[in-house]
Amino acid sequence: MFDETRYVQSGISVIFPQVLDVAKYNTEIESILVGKYNPAIVVQIPGGFEPALPSLIFQSDHGYSQILVSQVNVILSVTYSLDWQTNAELGKQYLLDRTPLLFEIVNRILRRSASITGITTFAEIPSTVSPDETIDYIAKKTLNKIDTSDVYELSLRLSRVVDNKYFSNTSCDFYRKWSTPNIGPSVIRMSTKSASSYGIRILSELNDRFAFNEVSGYNSSDDAACRLIDLAFEETQMAINQVIKDQ
Numbered sequence: 001m002f003d004e005t006r007y008v009q010s011g012i013s014v015i016f017p018q019v020l021d022v023a024k025y026n027t028e029i030e031s032i033l034v035g036k037y038n039p040a041i042v043v044q045i046p047g048g049f050e051p052a053l054p055s056l057i058f059q060s061d062h063g064y065s066q067i068l069v070s071q072v073n074v075i076l077s078v079t080y081s082l083d084w085q086t087n088a089e090l091g092k093q094y095l096l097d098r099t100p101l102l103f104e105i106v107n108r109i110l111r112r113s114a115s116i117t118g119i120t121t122f123a124e125i126p127s128t129v130s131p132d133e134t135i136d137y138i139a140k141k142t143l144n145k146i147d148t149s150d151v152y153e154l155s156l157r158l159s160r161v162v163d164n165k166y167f168s169n170t171s172c173d174f175y176r177k178w179s180t181p182n183i184g185p186s187v188i189r190m191s192t193k194s195a196s197s198y199g200i201r202i203l204s205e206l207n208d209r210f211a212f213n214e215v216s217g218y219n220s221s222d223d224a225a226c227r228l229i230d231l232a233f234e235e236t237q238m239a240i241n242q243v244i245k246d247q
Contacts, residue, residue, distance in 0.1 A: 002126065002127055002200075002243075004086050007080055007084070007122070009122040011076065012102060013117070014114050015220075017112055018072050022071055023056065026040050029056065029058070036061075037060050037065075041058075041059070042056060053070055054070045054075075065079075074105050076098050076099070078091065078094065088233055117225045118208075118209070121233065123201070124175065125244065126197055126199040127198055134200070135154055142156045153173065155171060156171065158170050162206075163227075169204075170235055172201070172239060202236055202240055204236040206235065208220050
């Protein structure tokens with residue numbers, strides 16, 4: 001009923017107290033990213049704009065990874081290549097290898113303590129049966145819904161507290177994708193029959209906001225981020241197992 005699961009994207013965000021003049025640290029940040037990321041694209045952000053907009057964008061040589069630095073966060077964004085998507089351990093190890101760079105930027109260069117760390121992970125489970133059969137299967141499994149004839153999309157979200165420190169939010173929904181030509185701003189018709197792929201998408205979001213909220217003086221850390229990465233892949237795999245069990 002389902003093809004092999006693919007881990008599509010991951011992202012890590014380290015949030016810290018605002019630094020107004022981020023761009024002036026460009027050279028120092030480049031020095032620790034040399035050999036891994038190209039020199040920064042510097043984005044001029046007018047005063048008064050959203051402080052989370054990136055001022056510095058570092059692109060990896062292979063193009064699958066970016067580090068974005070704003071006034072309030074540093075983000076590692078990774079889109080996995082096709083040969084990595086079916087091997088979760090490769091993606092997980094990549095995040096673990098890159099995470100210390102984020103904290104070096106925040107702690108040593110920007111001279112800030114990290115407040116909160118969050119990680120998101122997207123995985124897709126492509127379906128080999130019709131969209132209607134797929135929706136019927138997941139609706140009965142998650143909602144105990146018998147009649148799904150009028151259901152076009154379905155989404156379920158579960159929020160938990162893990163280790164009395166971390167919020168874990170896991171979403172499961174039905175997705176469709178279309179292969180559309182690059183035809184500019186024209187309105188594109190996307191009928192259900194023309195979808196190039198569809199299936200179940202798992203989104204795992206973990207962060208240590210719970211500890212930040214509840215523990216006076218709490219600061220996030222490299223160790224907390226590594227724990228979150230482990231949890232993210234565990235929680236994602238548990239959700240995948242729940243979906244494909246008894247298919």
